Amino acid sequence: LFIVVVTVNSTLLTINAGDYIFYTDWAWTSYTVFSISQTLMLIVGATYYLTFTGVPGTATYYALIMTVYTWIAKAAWFALGYPYDFIVTPVWLPSAMLLDLVYWATKKNKHSLILFGGVLVGMSLPLFNMVNLITVADPLETAFKYPRPTLPPYMTPIEPQVGKFYNSPVALGAGAGAVLGCTFAALGCKLNT
Numbered sequence: 703l704f705i706v707v708v709t710v711n712s713t714l715l716t717i718n719a720g721d722y723i724f725y726t727d728w729a730w731t732s733y734t735v736f737s738i739s740q741t742l743m744l745i746v747g748a749t750y751y752l753t754f755t756g757v758p759g760t761a762t763y764y765a766l767i768m769t770v771y772t773w774i775a776k777a778a779w780f781a782l783g784y785p786y787d788f789i790v791t792p793v794w795l796p797s798a799m800l801l802d803l804v805y806w807a808t809k810k811n812k813h814s815l816i817l818f819g820g821v822l823v824g825m826s827l828p829l830f831n832m833v834n835l836i837t838v839a840d841p842l843e844t845a846f847k848y849p850r851p852t853l854p855p856y857m858t859p860i861e862p863q864v865g866k867f868y869n870s871p872v873a874l875g876a877g878a879g880a881v882l883g884c885t886f887a888a889l890g891c892k893l894n895t
Contacts, residue, residue, distance in 0.1 A: 749889075
């Protein structure tokens with residue numbers, strides 16, 4: 703039951719990841735933030751599940767649950783007329799596979815899982831998440847076609863943010879994710895003690 707609750711909450715917290723349509727001018731900034739949030743939500747639950755069962759492969763299973771839940775939720779949004787014109791790619795699966803691989807290769811060593819697994823997930827997920835950004839057909843056209851008048855003033859773009867963070871949101875997300883990933887992998891392990 704706990705696994706289901708954690709997975710549902712992970713899905714809810716990552717449901718907007720890839721929703722760059724309405725934040726066109728802030729796409730790179732929000733991309734970095736969303737990548738980090740996804741990394742942390744994936745790694746806590748997956749590490750907990752992995753160390754709880756002790757079976758390599760359960761992290762990937764956890765990521766699969768997240769993916770399916772997200773597909774269901776976003777399909778519901780689409781049915782309600784939300785203007786999605788791209789699919790949600792299963793970006794969590796490859797990163798979770800790396801986590802499983804580390805756990806298996808180091809003979810279930812928790813410290814290696816925290817250090818190597820955390821770094822690998824943190825560095826890989828922003829790269830895989832770029833697929834979500836690339837699959838937006840034409841974000842500028844869609845943003846004008848479906849304006850969001852309900853955006854609060856502080857979220858209203860003032861000027862295009864292209865070039866911010868040296869125009870490399872993947873590098874920024876991967877760097878922050880690698881550091882934070884270890885911390886949250888440790889938290890996932892700690893939940894079992």
